Amino acid sequence: MRKSIQDIANWLNIEAGEHGEKIVTGVSIDTRTIKEGDLFIPFRGEKTNGHKYVLQAFEKGASCSLWLKDEPNPPKDVPLLFVEDSGLALQQMARMYRNELKAKFIGITGSNGKTSSKDILASLLSPFYKVQKTIGNFNNELGLPLTILSLDEDTEIAVLEMGMSGFGEIEFLSTLAKPHYAVITNIGEAHMQDLGSREGIAKAKFEIIKGFDSEGVLCYDGDEPLLRALIEITPQLRSKSFGFQQGNDLMIREIETTEKGSRFIVDGELNGEFFIPILGKHQVKNALGAMLVAKSLGMSDEQIRKGLEQVSLTDMRMQLVPVGDVLFINDAYNAAPTSMKAAIEFLQSTSMRKDKWLVLGDMLELGDKEQQFHEELARYIDENRISRICLFGPRMEWLYHKIAPRFSGRILHTKDDYGKIVDYIKQHADKDSLILIKGSRGMKLETIINTFNK
Template identity: 60%
Template sequence: MKKQLRTIADWLNVETQGLREVEVSGVSINTRTLQPGDLFIPFRGEKVNGHDYVMTALENGAAASLWQADEPNPPKDVPLLFVTDPELALQEMARKYREELDTVFIGITGSNGKTSTKDLVAGVLSPYFKVQKTEGNFNNQLGLPLTILSLDEETEYAVLEMGMSGFGEIEFLTKMAKPKYAVITNIGEAHMQDLGSREGIAKAKFEIVQGLLPEGMLFYDGDEPLLVPHAATLSGDRKTAFGYGEENALSVQGIRSTERGSEFTVSGLLNESFTIPVLGSHQVKNSLAAILIGMAAGLNAEQIRYSLQSVKLTDMRMQVQTANNDAIFINDAYNAAPASMKAALSFLKETEMREEKWAVLGDMLELGDLERQFHEEVADDLTPEVIKGVCLYGPRMEWLYEKLKGKFDPECLIWSKDEYDPLIEWLSVRLNSKSVVLLKGSRGMALENILKAFV
């Protein structure tokens, strides 16, 4: 964003102090990452009050700062915009800037796979267009407007991740972004404690169509029955289903995993073969959304094939890493829910990368009253005939440990409530060049701390 300070003041229709003719070249909520020319936005938190850092921001080159009107003692003789609520002001700036952009916005939501799908979509488009995407997990009511305001005016496609924990949140985000294309990757069990059921999750995710442009298109997981009644509310030319089932407009078959990634064939709207440098059939399914958006952007099969071959996903999404003892780790430890846990374990069972297969699993969080059941059900996907050993971390994984004690030899099963070291020691004497190890757990479990001991 490059706007005159006076223009931003007019957007917000607020009182000002000390404004000068200066161009604002971005926004910042953190003085440590602030760049000269940024507009600083202070928030009042329980422990930190951003207003205490306004002068630091200005000394570091900020063009101006917002100031909450009921915050006492604003500094004199510096450029300030007085607002009722800095968060609401940030969101209003994003809406105003969005209206001025010719950028095609793409919104992506789903219980699992949002970030991977964002990376795949951006990767397909990037060789041919100027593309920007959500960085990190800036996918909420603060992160999304910050992402919009970070867009260059020349950006042709903006790929935005949209997260939520309750009803109304996706609707709020999509009405701010007004996407031309929207994607729902799947419906899982994350946030069950807030939404009550998978039906509630489906309803919350489908809010993404509330901001869809009139000429917009929804791409959604056609294998998910809970999305069918919601999709029925859209006309046929505004929705496209993708998935494993042949009834989908774009379906996938013949998935083959190699140490280089996944090879697969699609049929329906397009009949072609593709390769992605990512493991897992669930990642192949995510790539279907990227293929469909590539087609909508006017790319042909050869162009999409070329870009998919070199796409790069954010770390800890089925990321292959070779250990110092030549074991292979599949680092899928960014997050976990029952559906993504099952998908990752399905890959581990099916892969032929190595003959000895090990599972290192951490707690799945935010599952509500059914969390014990969901952890115990993971036992159905773990059998000693296929999995050499199981390593469990976290208090909730004790439930799974108790279920597995009768299935696995004691030498092939270990659980630790809150310490990594016993698990690292246990693995270090068992892993070798014949081993492939899956790491899968919720972000709060930080399973990468186990991996660090081996690479």
């Protein structure tokens, strides 16, 4: 971005002041990461007031700063833009900049797999387009505008992750970003406490079409009846489905997993054999949504094949981490019942190593049914295919009581002590061990692997 302070004032319909010709090349809300030329946006919260960092922002090279009109003592002789609300100003700037950009915008949402799908799609497209994507988890009402304002003016494809916890949030993000294409990865149980049911979650995710124009295309998990029902009552919507079941526009026919990744065969909008250097049946399914978007953009099957071969994911998503003789699968970024079952299924079906371990942490934000969701995992764990289990967190005690009789002498539970699990692994794991680490973000199960690396 390269805009004058006057340009930004025009976006906000306010006065630019005497520094209107000065150039802004980015936006920041954090003086720790601010870059020269940035516009600093101070927020006033319960714990801190960003206005006290404004002068520090200028010392680090900021070109300009917003300042709330009701905040006293604005500094003199520095470029300030006075606004009523920092968040609304940020969103308005993003809205105006979005309208100027010629890039194709792609929105991605879903209960699980948003970040993986974003990474897969961006990697797939990068050899053929100038692509930028959401960095980290900047996927909410503040993060998405920051992502849009970080886009280069010559970006050709913007891949934007859209997160939510309640109704109306995805609609807001979609109408701000105005995606040309969108992907709904799946419907799980995350945010059940806010949305009440899986039906509610599906409706909230489906809001991603609200920003479409008449040419918008939705690529969605066709194995999910809740999404198919919403598609059926939206006949004007252009859509493409993907999944394992017959009748999808892109269907997985066969998957083979090795230590190098997943080789799979598809039928439908694309045909033949493809490969991604990522583990997991669920990650192959995430790749299908990306493939449909790429096909809709006009890419050939061979271009898509080549793009998939160099895909990489953000850390802690089915990430292979060798530590001495032991091989970990670090899938500790997050967890919900759907993704937990998929990871367990992968571990039980893989032939990578014969001594298979589960290290599972609590699943959070599941509402009133959290005990049921934890206990139900017992149905998916086969004592003949899993050697040992370590459970971490107070909620995993429910699963422990459910499954302990089947794993006598081969199971450990601790509510809060990573060290007990580390010691157990050191005592029992060897060169044949493959250890899956998975839990909700708040459980920070990567601590277990990091302890080994110290």
